[in-house]
Amino acid sequence: xxxxxxxxxxxxxxxxxxxxxxxxxxxxxxKANAYNEEMINELEATLNEIYDDDTVGAIIxxxxxxxxxxxxxxxxxxxxxxxxNGLNLKSRMLFDKLANASKISIAALNGAAIGGGLELALxxxxxxxxxxxxxxxxxxxxxxTPAAGGMRRLPPVIGxxxxxxxxxxxxxxxxDEAAQCHLVSHVGNDFMAVxxxxxAHVAQLDPLAITLAKKVLHSxxxxxxxxxxxxxxxxxxxxxxx
Amino acid sequence: MESQTRLLGIGTANPGKSYxxxxxxxxxGVMDTKIARIFNNSHIKTRNVCFTDFDENGAVKxxxxxxxxxxxxxxxxxxxEKAIENALEIAGLTVNDIDYIACVTxxxxxxxxxxxxxxxxxxxxxxxxxxxxxGMGCNAGLNGMQPVTNFCKLHPEKFGLLVCSEVCxxxxxxxxxxxxxxxxxxxGDGSTAAVFGNRSELKEGVGAEILxxxxxxxxxxxxxxxxxxxxxxxxxxxxxxxxYVLGNNIEKPVKALLKKHGLKIRDIDHWVVHSGGRKVIDxxxxxxxxxxxxxxxxxxVLREYGNLSSGAFLFSYKRxxxxxxxxxxxxLFIITMGPGTTVxxxxxxx
Numbered sequence: 001x002x003x004x005x006x007x008x009x010x011x012x013x014x015x016x017x018x019x020x021x022x023x024x025x026x027x028x029x030x031k032a033n034a035y036n037e038e039m040i041n042e043l044e045a046t047l048n049e050i051y052d053d054d055t056v057g058a059i060i061x062x063x064x065x066x067x068x069x070x071x072x073x074x075x076x077x078x079x080x081x082x083x084x085n086g087l088n089l090k091s092r093m094l095f096d097k098l099a100n101a102s103k104i105s106i107a108a109l110n111g112a113a114i115g116g117g118l119e120l121a122l123x124x125x126x127x128x129x130x131x132x133x134x135x136x137x138x139x140x141x142x143x144x145t146p147a148a149g150g151m152r153r154l155p156p157v158i159g160x161x162x163x164x165x166x167x168x169x170x171x172x173x174x175x176d177e178a179a180q181c182h183l184v185s186h187v188g189n190d191f192m193a194v195x196x197x198x199x200a201h202v203a204q205l206d207p208l209a210i211t212l213a214k215k216v217l218h219s220x221x222x223x224x225x226x227x228x229x230x231x232x233x234x235x236x237x238x239x240x241x242x
Numbered sequence: 243m244e245s246q247t248r249l250l251g252i253g254t255a256n257p258g259k260s261y262x263x264x265x266x267x268x269x270x271g272v273m274d275t276k277i278a279r280i281f282n283n284s285h286i287k288t289r290n291v292c293f294t295d296f297d298e299n300g301a302v303k304x305x306x307x308x309x310x311x312x313x314x315x316x317x318x319x320x321x322x323e324k325a326i327e328n329a330l331e332i333a334g335l336t337v338n339d340i341d342y343i344a345c346v347t348x349x350x351x352x353x354x355x356x357x358x359x360x361x362x363x364x365x366x367x368x369x370x371x372x373x374x375x376x377g378m379g380c381n382a383g384l385n386g387m388q389p390v391t392n393f394c395k396l397h398p399e400k401f402g403l404l405v406c407s408e409v410c411x412x413x414x415x416x417x418x419x420x421x422x423x424x425x426x427x428x429x430g431d432g433s434t435a436a437v438f439g440n441r442s443e444l445k446e447g448v449g450a451e452i453l454x455x456x457x458x459x460x461x462x463x464x465x466x467x468x469x470x471x472x473x474x475x476x477x478x479x480x481x482x483x484x485x486y487v488l489g490n491n492i493e494k495p496v497k498a499l500l501k502k503h504g505l506k507i508r509d510i511d512h513w514v515v516h517s518g519g520r521k522v523i524d525x526x527x528x529x530x531x532x533x534x535x536x537x538x539x540x541x542x543v544l545r546e547y548g549n550l551s552s553g554a555f556l557f558s559y560k561r562x563x564x565x566x567x568x569x570x571x572x573x574l575f576i577i578t579m580g581p582g583t584t585v586x587x588x589x590x591x592x
Contacts, residue, residue: 012528016486019521049534055283055520 009039010046011064015196020057020203022050023108029065035116036074040090047094051101057203059101060195061124062108063117069107069133072115075142081237089233091116091148095123099149100218102211104202108195109133109184119146122153125214128186128194129175135183136172147233156220158183247394248441249449250335250401252560253328256290256432256547257317257409263287263427269302270416270426277423285520285541289430289548291411292317304416307475314350314412319359321433322407326364329403329435332447337364340437341400342393343372344386346552348379349408356407379467380516381580382406383434383552384455384588390438391452398440406553407433415477425478428519430548434556449563450512450574450590453503458495460583463487467581484518487583489525495587496530496577503589511572512562512592513537516579517544517554526577552578568592 011025024046026033035043050056063069073091098105098120107113107121109129114136121127121135137146137154145151146167155163158181165171175187186194202210261269266289267281292313295303305313322345330336343366345356352359355374360366371393375386383406390402410429415422441448466481481487500506513536515526523544527537534541539558543550550557555578562568574590 008531008533011531012524014485014489014521014525014528016483019482019485045534053285053520055285 008042009036010042012046012050015199018196018200018203019055021060021196021199022053022056023060023062024050026061026063026070029063029068031074032068032071032112033063033065033117034071034074035091036077037090040094044090044094047098047101051103056103057205057207058199059103059105060108060192060199061105061120062192062195063110066111067132068111068117069109069113070117070120071112072117072119084234085237089147089230091119092230095120095149099123099153100214102207102214104199104210106195106199108192110191115139115146115150116148119148119150119153122157123149126195126198127184128191128198129178129184130189130191131175131187133175133178133184133187134172135166135178136170137167138170140167141170143239144236145229145232147229149229151229246440246451247391247438248451249559249563250437250439250441251329251332251447252449252556252563253325253330253332253435254432254553254557254560255321255324255328256430257321258290258292258411258431260288260290263289266291267427269293269296269300270414271301272423274418277418277420280420280423281427284427284548285545286428286430286548287545291414291431292409293411302416305414310412310414310475311350314347314409315352317409317412317431318347318350318352318356318407318433319363321409321431322356322360322405322435323364325407325433325435326360326403326405329437333401333437333439335401335437335439337366339401340366340370340403341397342390342402343370344375344390344402344404345372346375346378346382346386346404346406347408348377348382348551349410349412351376356405360405378552379580379582379584380518380549380551380554381578381582381584381586383516383555384576384578384586386552387436387438387452387588388455394438394440401437401439404436404438404556405433406435406551406556408551408553410549410551413476413478415472415475421479422477424480428480428549429478430550432547432550432553432557434550434553434560436556436559446566447563449559450568450572450592453589453591454499456495456499456587456589458491458498458585458587460487460491460585463583466583484583485521485525488522488579488585489529491583492526492529492577492585495585496575499587499589500575505573505589507531509573510575512568512574513540514555514559514562514574514576515540516577517541517547517549517558518579519549520544522579526579552580
């Protein structure tokens with residue numbers, strides 16, 4: 001049955017006194033903000049608008065509801081996926097664009113970031129979280145891999161060993177553990193205020209200097225290229241869902 | 243079939259010349275990088291403004307208050323005449339058919355009012371009823387639409403005309419303050435005319451039946467948008483909190499009007515929102531949770547003309563009509579915002 005829904009899957013809010021910040025909210029709290037195709041399309045359109053807005057210097061991503069930032073891809077949409085879907089994974093392209101955008105992004109994690117939700121958080125330049133947040137990559141248990149940048153972006157942040165713990169052995173991190181291995185920069189109920197403080201700081205920096213700095217920092221992580229990631233997912237989709 | 247008061251035609255016209263936003267900054271002698279950024283980040287590409295006197299370097303000369311008053315009188319009347327001709331032609335009517343005129347302007351004070359000048363110049367009937375709405379700002383187009391449509395409802399065989407004529411460049415002052423830069427970077431000149439009358443059926447080019455209006459004022463923010471008299475000229479002031487004031491309040495009148503008609507935001511098929519500025523549009527869009535597509539005409543009008551004050555929403559409405567996508571039964575919602583701080587709403591049905 002098609003989900004009957006009238007609210008948009010992605011909302012935006014502004015921060016009083018900080019015109020230069022936009023907060024993007026994932027809005028599907030009844031499904032732990034899991035993203036379906038429609039939400040991904042809305043997120044893409046919303047982010048593209050913000051990228052084009054020269055008055056915006058920083059983006060904060062968060063989830064609506066108290067329990068989850070984002071539970072990743074909606075499992076109900078997996079059936080019928082083909083190798084081509086795996087090669088052209090929309091979430092991968094969207095998250096890569098966010099990671100490479102000239103604007104700084106901060107994930108303000110109101111709750112769990114699982115699978116694709118963690119990949120979205122990893123595409124951001126900084127992560128702060130609520131004390132109830134948790135983190136995990138359950139993809140291998142489903143016969144898949146984190147294919148939207150998770151395998152490329154997790155090891156440089158927390159180290160290869162810890163990344164393998166999470167990806168191969170299903171190790172979930174709670175908020176404090178995530179802070180200890182630098183997956184998040186701050187844990188607390190004030191996570192949104194902290195995100196706004198950091199966003200306000202970077203938003204007043206020279207945009208060109210930020211763009212160039214991001215390019216240099218991202219160039220340090222080019223050995224795990226995205227085409228390998230996409231071929232892996234294509235292969236698994238072809239085997240599993242066709 | 244019961245006849246319904248509908249929009250029968252919108253005419254628009256812009257005085258002066260269409261300039262690139264960067265040209266205007268240059269002509270106003272903007273040197274300060276902060277002020278230049280305000281001009282560049284306005285999301286406005288072009289604007290029509292009436293600059294008439296330049297120095298040898300091509301910069302706009304300082305205008306006296308008398309120059310500005312004359313500028314308003316000349317262009318508010320001339321441009322309104324063009325818009326009216328355009329609107330009457332679309333509606334298939336002549337000046338003789340018009341029984342009621344409401345004229346809206348906030349960019350200059352005329353006595354006798356704009357309506358009297360238009361009647362004299364264009365040959366409207368001497369018994370044309372009229373009202374001039376002066377100084378109510380950007381929201382005033384809907385304040386003017388109320389008496390026109392009320393008149394038409396009361397007299398189903400008669401026709402009413404709404405005219406919004408704003409020469410915002412007659413309010414420009416030249417100084418190096420951020421406040422002045424915000425005003426000078428935002429407002430453009432333009433006039434609109436809208437003919438209303440009773441038609442039983444929706445036809446191509448005809449607008450929605452006007453169902454109801456809803457007014458809302460936020461007195462705590464009476465100073466957020468205002469004229470300050472500096473002893474010589476009026477300077478327009480815009481508070482930087484305006485997007486948030488509007489965003490925090492916009493749901494109240496919108497939902498109140500919808501509730502009276504058993505509707506929800508999701509039931510609205512077409513939105514016409516005043517092109518107040520990018521942040522204001524964003525704030526309304528986010529707080530009503532409507533899409534950029536819903537406010538596409540509002541954004542396009544801002545990009546091409548800047549904030550045209552009271553008549554801006556009719557520029558957007560005209561684009562919606564010209565798109566020819568509205569179907570019978572579609573709901574229309576119009577929002578204008580301005581000093582007070584004020585939100586005016588109108589509900590219509592195609």
